[in-house]
Amino acid sequence: MSSWRIYQGVDQPHDGIASLPAPPPWRDFGSGGTVTPFDREVPAAGRHRLPRGTAYRADEGTIEAVNTALYLRRPLLVTGDPGVGKSTLADAVARELRLGTVLRWSINSKTTLRDGLYRYDSLGRLEEAGLARHRAGGRPTGRTELGRYVSLGPLGTALAPYALPRVLLIDEIDKSDIDLPNDLLDAFEEGGFEIPELARAADQQETVRVRPAGGGAAVVVVRGAVQCRAFPFVVLTSNGEREFPPAFLRRCVRLHLPAATGDEDRLRAIVEAHLPGVGAAADAIIAAFLDRAATGELATDQLLNAVYLMSRTGAAGAPGPDRLVQLVLQHLNVTAPVEA
Known part of the structure; x- marks a missing residue:
């Protein structure tokens, strides 16, 4: 039997993610839709700087928790004091399993779910439509390409139909508004979300190509629906500044990183x-x-x-x-x- 460890906590990148078994039936999000490609190699961070995660050293408990989250297709909630490596864990997993650049979503008290899912530039669309009518002497100018005005956020990009999981870091979730953890549950449970502005226009434009966070190939959105094929590896970090509701906690794999200051x-x-x-x-x-x-x-x-x-x-x-x-x-x- 092959090793249970997909993530091994080793220095060298490898293709172990190909050995990840099929998800549990209740976490299987299907295989429909157009696959979105992404660059699996983490780009070099610069001439004098190692890529993030290169020097991370995971202990046995961390390796087991990461693999549990990978197998169950569940978010990993990582708690611990500042400076213990909570955020760096996402980079280490992405680097070792060759899952590309980490998508990063930093949270504050004003962050909403939509901030992480997508952005729709309605003002830009109106301005361009008005300019086009002016150039045409007031005559109708035909349809506009809606994808030009929609861009996915980090969470929305992670939930795009990639063949392999993207890595998403939701940093300092404990700083969020009290409702955000519960708001995240639908996206985590459904493995996708709807962009209402595109859904309303689906009869005129059924298929729209939108920009993902961090660049890369456009995501094909059909009738306003974004649906993952492979649930992302999500790391949520918390400094322990607040408690989370039970409904949120039971949907996460939890890991506490102790401080290394006495070891x-x-x-x-x-x-x-x-x-x-x-x-x-x-x-x-x-x-x-x-x-x-x-x-x-x-x-x-x-x-x-x-x-x-x-x-x-x-x-x-x-x-x-x-x-x-x-x-x-x-x-x-x-x-x-x-x-x-």
């Missing part, structure tokens, strides 16, 4: 993954980090910043290790500025 071996592995070659030279900074983490809140990215700076302090005028710790490893739950 010396894990911290050393994180440092080595992000800054290979530092080795024992980082031990003094890690020890200082552990000492300070015992008396206040710190995040692992502060440790990475400190280790990086430590490797650049050989030049004249650079601060010493103790001063560097003062500058970078400041407690997050204290607002007093560092002393000069």
Whole structure:
């Protein structure tokens, strides 16, 4: 029997997603509609920057939770303190399984479901129609192509008919209006949604091509309906600032990422993954980090910043290790500025 692990938490991208079994009958969204292609390779992030997720190190619990969500075609709700890698998990899965660029939807208190699904530029359509009539001397100008005025949001794009799942990060869902988690349930349960502006015009334009978030091939929408073929891999992150309704929670696979601030071996592995070659030279900074983490809140990215700076302090005028710790490893739950 092949490995149960589709996502393995390894460094090298692979085609394990092809081994994902058929979904449970109650999560099968069919195979109709025109397949939308997408670029499965995560583009390089730049000459001096690794692609997101490259240095992520998943533990056993995380690997099991990701695979559970993949098998069940359910969203993964990831909780934990800031800086533990909640958002980076989406990038790591996308990179390893070759599922393209992550679709990102950042949430705030004013975010609505429609913000994530699609945008319809009604004003632009009216302006262009008026301009066309003016050029034609007031005569009717025929139909306009509605797809020019519709663009899909990150959630709407994730629910487009791709043959393989797209990866969607819904970041900081706990900052949303109280109704948004419940509003998401219909889209998650149905695996699709309707664009009313296109549905109303379906008798005149049954098929419309619309722009997806992040670019790429246009999505073919028939009679206003967007329906997924493969349910996306959805990561919802939360810093634990609020509770979620039971109806929402029971439709998610839940994962809590504990802080690494007290685990010396894990911290050393994180440092080595992000800054290979530092080795024992980082031990003094890690020890200082552990000492300070015992008396206040710190995040692992502060440790990475400190280790990086430590490797650049050989030049004249650079601060010493103790001063560097003062500058970078400041407690997050204290607002007093560092002393000069």
